[in-house]
Amino acid sequence: MGIYVSLKKQSFWVTIVGISLLVITVLNLSYPRATTLLGNTLLLAFGTAAGSLLLGSFLAFLLFRTDLPGSYAWILLLIFPIFIPLPIFAGLWKSTLGVQGLLANFTGTVFSVGMIPAVATHTIASLPWVILIVGLGFRTVEAELEETALLETSPLHVIWIVTVRRTWGSIISAGLLVATLTTTEISLTDLFQVRTYAEEVYTFYASQGALPPLPLWNIPGHLLLALAMISVLTGTFNMPPDRWTRMWRCRLFSLHRWKWPAVVFLTLTALGILGTLLCILIFRVGLSSERKPISTPTVTSTLQSSTDEISESSNSKFPQRLSTVQYIRKWSIHTAAGSIWRCFVSRQDTWWLSLACGFAASLLTVGLLLPIIWFGRYQKWVSVILSILMGGLLAIPGPMMALALIHFFNQGGVLGYIYNSTGILILGLAFRIAPVICLCLWIPLQMIPTNIIEAGKTDVTNRLQMIRYIYLPLSLIPASIALLGGTALSMGELSVTVLLHPPGLTPLSVDIFSALHSGLYNQVAATTLLMIGFLFCIGLLLAIRMRTLKQPFST
Amino acid sequence: MNAQHLSHLFFLFSFTVIGCGNNQPVVVVYTALDREFSQPILERFTQKTGIQVLAKYDVESTKTVGLARQILVERNHPRCDVFWNNEIIHTLRLQQEGVLSPCFSKSGMSYPESFRSKDSTWYGFAARARVLLVNHDRVARKEWPRHLGDLTDKKWKGQIGIAKPLFGTTATQAVCLFAQLGEQEAKRFYLELRNNQVQILSGNKQVAQSVGTGELSLGLTDTDDALVTLREGYPVTIIYPDSSPTQPGTLFIPNTVARIRSCPHPKSAQQLIDYLLSPEVETALAQGASGQIPLNPSVNVSPSVETPSNIAAMTVDFEQAALLWNPVQTFLKQEFTAPIPD
Numbered sequence: 097m098g099i100y101v102s103l104k105k106q107s108f109w110v111t112i113v114g115i116s117l118l119v120i121t122v123l124n125l126s127y128p129r130a131t132t133l134l135g136n137t138l139l140l141a142f143g144t145a146a147g148s149l150l151l152g153s154f155l156a157f158l159l160f161r162t163d164l165p166g167s168y169a170w171i172l173l174l175i176f177p178i179f180i181p182l183p184i185f186a187g188l189w190k191s192t193l194g195v196q197g198l199l200a201n202f203t204g205t206v207f208s209v210g211m212i213p214a215v216a217t218h219t220i221a222s223l224p225w226v227i228l229i230v231g232l233g234f235r236t237v238e239a240e241l242e243e244t245a246l247l248e249t250s251p252l253h254v255i256w257i258v259t260v261r262r263t264w265g266s267i268i269s270a271g272l273l274v275a276t277l278t279t280t281e282i283s284l285t286d287l288f289q290v291r292t293y294a295e296e297v298y299t300f301y302a303s304q305g306a307l308p309p310l311p312l313w314n315i316p317g318h319l320l321l322a323l324a325m326i327s328v329l330t331g332t333f334n335m336p337p338d339r340w341t342r343m344w345r346c347r348l349f350s351l352h353r354w355k356w357p358a359v360v361f362l363t364l365t366a367l368g369i370l371g372t373l374l375c376i377l378i379f380r381v382g383l384s385s386e387r388k389p390i391s392t393p394t395v396t397s398t399l400q401s402s403t404d405e406i407s408e409s410s411n412s413k414f415p416q417r418l419s420t421v422q423y424i425r426k427w428s429i430h431t432a433a434g435s436i437w438r439c440f441v442s443r444q445d446t447w448w449l450s451l452a453c454g455f456a457a458s459l460l461t462v463g464l465l466l467p468i469i470w471f472g473r474y475q476k477w478v479s480v481i482l483s484i485l486m487g488g489l490l491a492i493p494g495p496m497m498a499l500a501l502i503h504f505f506n507q508g509g510v511l512g513y514i515y516n517s518t519g520i521l522i523l524g525l526a527f528r529i530a531p532v533i534c535l536c537l538w539i540p541l542q543m544i545p546t547n548i549i550e551a552g553k554t555d556v557t558n559r560l561q562m563i564r565y566i567y568l569p570l571s572l573i574p575a576s577i578a579l580l581g582g583t584a585l586s587m588g589e590l591s592v593t594v595l596l597h598p599p600g601l602t603p604l605s606v607d608i609f610s611a612l613h614s615g616l617y618n619q620v621a622a623t624t625l626l627m628i629g630f631l632f633c634i635g636l637l638l639a640i641r642m643r644t645l646k647q648p649f650s651t
Numbered sequence: 652m653n654a655q656h657l658s659h660l661f662f663l664f665s666f667t668v669i670g671c672g673n674n675q676p677v678v679v680v681y682t683a684l685d686r687e688f689s690q691p692i693l694e695r696f697t698q699k700t701g702i703q704v705l706a707k708y709d710v711e712s713t714k715t716v717g718l719a720r721q722i723l724v725e726r727n728h729p730r731c732d733v734f735w736n737n738e739i740i741h742t743l744r745l746q747q748e749g750v751l752s753p754c755f756s757k758s759g760m761s762y763p764e765s766f767r768s769k770d771s772t773w774y775g776f777a778a779r780a781r782v783l784l785v786n787h788d789r790v791a792r793k794e795w796p797r798h799l800g801d802l803t804d805k806k807w808k809g810q811i812g813i814a815k816p817l818f819g820t821t822a823t824q825a826v827c828l829f830a831q832l833g834e835q836e837a838k839r840f841y842l843e844l845r846n847n848q849v850q851i852l853s854g855n856k857q858v859a860q861s862v863g864t865g866e867l868s869l870g871l872t873d874t875d876d877a878l879v880t881l882r883e884g885y886p887v888t889i890i891y892p893d894s895s896p897t898q899p900g901t902l903f904i905p906n907t908v909a910r911i912r913s914c915p916h917p918k919s920a921q922q923l924i925d926y927l928l929s930p931e932v933e934t935a936l937a938q939g940a941s942g943q944i945p946l947n948p949s950v951n952v953s954p955s956v957e958t959p960s961n962i963a964a965m966t967v968d969f970e971q972a973a974l975l976w977n978p979v980q981t982f983l984k985q986e987f988t989a990p991i992p993d
Contacts, residue, residue: 286853287853289850289851289852499724502721502724502725503724506724506725506727506728507728508728512728515728515730516730595721597707598705598707599679599680599681599705599706599707599730599731600677600679600703600704600705600706600707601705602686602708610686610708
């Protein structure tokens with residue numbers, strides 16, 4: 097884990113200036129629906145960022161900076177949805193909150209289509225990121241500052257004037273990340289029918305088969321977004337190592353009598369997010385329909401012998417279809433168990449493929465980034481280059497990245513060989529997960545005190561031994577965490593996978609997404625439950641690794 | 652063996668075992684027909700011929716650049732052998748782009764001439780109809796629409812759903828309506844539909860499901876999606892619009908199959924095309940859950956939906972309709988991709 101993004105004060109202004117420039121630039125361009133698209137895009141981004149930051153920051157403080165019972169388990173539980181692909185997340189929420197969903201009696205038609213459900217779903221999906229980034233930001237606030245302030249004023253005031261103020265960088269970074277993910281995402285806006293710039297670009301490309309007009313590319317917008325992300329990453333990568341080690345020594349605020357109400361609040365939040373999702377999945381996986389005949393004595397049948405339906409001629413000019421059978425929907429545990437078992441048995445190829453490609457992409461990325469990041473400990477310019485690369489990769493929408501790879505690799509020779517194999521998919525996934533893996537590796541490796549490395553150097557004679565006896569052992573834990581996390585993220589990645597997977601192979605995320613769009617909710621639920629079970633196991637492994645990492649270099 | 656050795660083994664496995672094939676003959680097919688319907692057919696082909704089918708399926712949404720688009724992108728180095736489209740217009744567009752290769756099929760010759768190209772670049776088979784699906788719990792029978800034109804009635808404001816008209820059979824229907832009704836009349840219909848606050852969903856499946864669950868009162872969709880919704884137990888009824896003898900007729904859209912020019916496995920492609928056009932496949936598609944309508948006169952099965960022999964079918968020159976693609980798309984994109992907010 098270990099994603100923490102610190103923003104220097106000027107980066108905040110970079111963001112503000114960037115967004116203002118984006119507004120001005122786009123308004124000045126001549127695309128016919130610029131205002132509508134811009135309005136929707138900004139409303140979605142700001143609405144999501146505001147909602148997730150308000151709730152997420154509060155939860156982050158509770159989880160990371162208070163003496164809340166079982167905070168470690170809560171963190172894992174609330175961060176877990178990061179690994180559930182967004183389209184599945186959105187599809188399942190829609191089937192719950194939409195008309196005739198499980199909670200339709202409470203929500204009415206509010207969550208059917210439009211900006212409200214889009215913002216709400218994006219907010220829920222973004223919460224884990226906000227909790228993680230802001231929470232780790234809270235952990236790095238200087239304990240000395242807080243303790244000094246506590247001598248002068250109340251804890252609540254200290255939280256506001258010291259803790260929150262020192263965490264502004266993380267809060268803005270989290271907001272920026274949420275806005276980036278929201279503005280470049282299209283599956284959720286498609287589901288809830290919100291028209292944004294990103295969707296317009298894909299629609300244009302898919303329907304016209306040509307590159308969209310320049311204003312639609314929103315180049316200044318993406319450029320500024322990339323610059324803002326680069327600024328954030330540069331801030332992170334250049335932070336002094338001692339700042340990271342503070343994470344394990346931070347001061348915890350006591351909740352006193354609010355301890356148990358906080359637990360209740362967290363329980364309700366977790367139930368609201370994960371519990372509801374699990375309920376939907378379990379409900380869907382056990383649902384089946386049963387055919388029962390109904391009597392229709394007044395109709396004239398012309399096709400009755402061969403079909404479920406008959407043709408009726410009450411108005412002879414207009415044949416209409418009327419059912420002679422009805423299908424009763426029912427839920428049973430047998431259906432649920434059977435669906436899950438069938439899914440497990442029949443989709444084994446899909447599981448192995450996704451696991452292998454995800455692992456290979458993760459291994460490739462870790463293998464490439466690990467030496468660069470070690471090098472970056474000694475050379476500052478490496479962090480600048482990494483920031484530019486990773487910021488750019490974060491800001492590029494997945495389908496655009498996939499199209500660029502298709503254009504580059506669809507050639508003869510070696511490139512063609514890669515294009516026609518899983519190599520192209522592994523490469524695409526590696527690009528997608530690189531920023532996350534980079535942060536997963538950078539921060540723990542920065543936390544290693546220099547004196548430990550220097551002490552180790554006295555016992556080795558050459559560089560090869562240094563790699564073998566110092567760098568590799570010290571990298572093992574962060575690398576394995578990055579590997580596991582990267583594999584899990586790759587298995588759920590959709591936007592690049594859907595375009596790059598070679599014929600004959602269907603990765604898990606594409607399989608689930610297709611089933612979701614085909615209305616096979618039973619199959620989606622079974623696969624998603626299996627996937628959650630698998631990710632839960634990975635999460636447990638990560639948790640065990642994190643416990644090992646908790647105080648790795650205590651002196 | 653430590654963790655590092657295991658990692659190395661897994662790495663090698665990832666790059667070799669998965670990436671490598673065997674000596675079995677293969678054919679690469681891009682298919683836009685839903686996987687649940689097309690996969691069993693392709694598996695049967697493998698069982699019969701021993702040719703391994705490497706299929707790439709489309710997803711029913713606008714998020715992907717469609718298979719036809721990918722074939723165009725790959726035209727200089729094609730990896731696809733056979734394009735099995737679930738509609739016809741995109742196949743014709745590929746033909747116009749010169750991406751398809753003539754492929755004489757014996758079994759294809761038994762289809763009516765209107766469903767195969769003159770130069771043997773494509774063949775049509777197993778059609779679906781564009782129908783209206785009504786939620787009969789929400790709409791009383793006497794109010795059911797009979798014609799597409801009824802959808803512009805103000806009483807349906809905000810209650811009708813269609814898939815995004817830039818893709819799939821909804822786009823095909825739009826092009827066919829422009830060809831059939833003329834530009835002015837077709838534009839008027841679509842503008843009135845838009846003004847009636849038609850809900851634009853991501854696919855025909857979503858339209859059928861929204862009608863089934865009662866989110867919408869009625870929707871324009873395909874027979875296969877309508878049948879699935881009906882069989883799932885939702886309170887829906889299928890209506891064939893404009894299907895009386897005095898009216899323009901219901902639109903029937905065939906599947907199409909074509910071989911890609913300079914494809915890597917032309918012989919296997921030929922065999923697959925022959926198989927897909929065989930009576931066996933049409934029979935399977937007709938009797939399957941998608942209830943597709945056989946076009947081959949020699950196929951003698953009772954379809955589970957109406958066929959052009961029972962009701963009036965729209966007469967369309969698909970090749971002429973395909974020429975209208977770009978102007979129709981421009982119009983629809985302007986009117987439907989970013990509707991003006993209320």
